[in-house]
Amino acid sequence: MIISRILAAATIVAGLSATVPGVQAGSLENLERERALLVETLISGDLSDRERQKKVTLSRARLIDLERMVLRDKSLAMKNTPAVRAAFDNYDLTFLVHASVEKNRMLADHWLQEIGVSTQSLMNTRMGRR
C-alpha cells in the first residue's frame, strides 16, 4: 500500500518535471543578476555597515567566477543581442570586481565613479526644490 503510494507520487513528480519547460540562464544573465544584487546591496539604506560588508564580500566572491565565465564564454560571440552588446560596451561596469581591482579602487567607489558620481560632485550638490 505504502509502496504503491510512493510510486504514484513519484509518477506525478516525474510527469510534472517533464511538463515544466527547461529554463537555462546564460552566463551573462547570471552575471547581471548577481551584479544587480550587489548594486542593490551597495545603495541599500536598510543595511548596517557590517551586514553590507558581509553581503558585498559574498557577492564579490561569486562575481569573480561569474565575470570570468562571461569573459571566457565563446558562445556569446554568436549572440548579437542588445544585452550582450551593452555588456561588452562598458567593461568597467560589467566586470565590476576585476575592473575595480585593476584600477585599485574599492568596489563601491569604482561603481560610483563609473556612473559619474564622485565625492567632489556629491560635495558640490545642493538640496533644493524643483
Place this chain on the structure above:
Amino acid sequence: MPINNVSMRGSLMAAAASLALIFAVPHAMAAPGDGASWQPNSSEKLVKLPASYLKKAVDQDYKRSPLAAEMADTESRIRLKLQTLGDLRDAAGRADGELKLELRHQLLAEKQAYLKLMARHHDLRRRRAQTRIQLYEGLLRKLGRDGAGMTPQRIALAEKQESARKRFDASVGKVDMVLFRSSVTSESRYGRDYAKNVAAIESLVHAINRHPMNAKAEIDGKPVSKQDYLRQLAAENEAELATVQQEEGILGYMAKLIGLDALALSEAVTGTDPNDKPEAGDTASVASAVEFFVSR
C-alpha cells in the same frame, strides 16, 4: 573467282569501316548514359576537414565510386588494346598477299575500337573533373556563407569581446593576488577546476597543432588558406578539362587518319593503281577517231 569474292568482301568491309569511323568518335563521346557516376556531397563535415586532408578525403570518396571503377576498367582495356595494335602492326608488316590485307583490315578495326575506348576514357575524365569542380565550388560557397554571417555589428561585438578578454588576461594575475591573498576570499571550485582543465586543453591543443594531418595546406611550399587551396584545386581540374578538350581534337585527327587508311585499303583491295591499263570508257573518245575521217 574465290579471290574476286574475297577482294569484294574485303573492299566492302574496308568501306564499311571507313564510313563507321567517321561517325564512331562523336557517337562515343555523346553517349555517356550509364551507371558510371560519382556524386560526392559537399557536406559540413567536409567543410570542417583540415585543408591538407580535404583532397585526400575527396580522392578516397572518388575511389569508392562506380566512376572510378569504370575508369580503371577502361584504362586496362586501353592498355590491352595498345598491345593488340602493336602485335597486329608487326604481323601485318611481316605478312604478304591476302593475309596482309586481312591483317591491315583487322588493324583498322582495332584502331577504331581503340578510338572508341579513348573517347570513353575522355568522357569519364571530363565527368570526374566537372564533378570535382562542382564539389570544390560548393565547398567554397559554404565557406563564404560562414563568413557572410559576420555582419558589421557582429564583427564589432567580436572585437569588443576580444579586447575585453585581453584586458582581463592582462589584469588577472593582479586580481588573483589582491583577492586571494586574504583569508576572507579563497579560490573557488570553479577557479581550481578551470585551471586544471586549461592545462589539459593546452596539452591537447599542442598535440593537435603538431599533428601531421593538421598541417596547413601548401601551394608551391607556401602555406595557404582553405579558400585559396580550394580555388587551386578547382583551377587544377579546369586545366584537366582543357587538356581533355585538346586531346579530343587529337582523337579527331586520329579518326580522320584511320578513315584515309581505310580508303587506301579499299583501293588496294579493288586493285586501283595508277599503272593499271585505262578502263573501257577511256578509249571511246571521239577525238581518237578523227584521223579516220580526215584521211582518204
